[in-house]
Amino acid sequence: MEAQCGGAGFIPESSRSSHELGNQDQGIPQLRIVLLGKTGAGKSSTGNKVMHEFQNRYCLFNNRASGAEKEEQKMQLLTLVQSMVRENGGRCFTNKMYESAESVIQKETLRMQELYREELEREKARIRREYEEQIKDLRDELEREIRRARMEREFKEREAIFTKNQQNARKEVENTSMILELIIKAWEIASFIFNQFMKD
Known part of the structure; x- marks a missing residue:
């Protein structure tokens, strides 16, 4: 050899x-x-x-x-x-060899499980951040919608008051005219009566 x-x-x-x-x-x-x-x-x-x-x-x-x-x-x-x-x-x-190999395998398995758990936690945190931002935007949007709805409601309330006032304005004017007419008629009657007393 x-x-x-x-x-x-x-x-x-x-x-x-x-x-x-x-x-x-x-x-x-x-x-x-x-x-x-x-x-x-x-x-x-x-x-x-x-x-x-x-x-x-x-x-x-x-x-x-x-x-x-x-x-x-x-x-x-x-x-x-x-x-x-x-x-x-x-x-x-030997059993000793198997136990040693099993110990190494278990340690590596635990290490890998820990890595995967950490990765899962990081991924969950990332997803949570994304959705919280979206939810915040939705909340802001919802808040904007609520405020717009309040503004529209106030506008409608004001418009209703304005429309009512417009409708009542004519009646008020008509009522005011009627009062003036009554006053004028009363004045005319009073003038007529006064004139009648003065003639006598």
């Missing part, structure tokens, strides 16, 4: 390494694929350190393998996977 080799391995939870990605949960076992360059397996100190972390849970692949060697590599990988499943009680992961 002096040609380029790659390997896949399982890092148990107790293992910690500076080679791990910074934001990964340290308590979750990881499957790593390690690519080794021309130095080959066992010849790189960094590669040896990483493979040591796998605690013999790795298998090597020769990318240029053919025939029986390729089949042997497949069998090594399947054997590794089967042994890991056996170690995990017949499952592909």
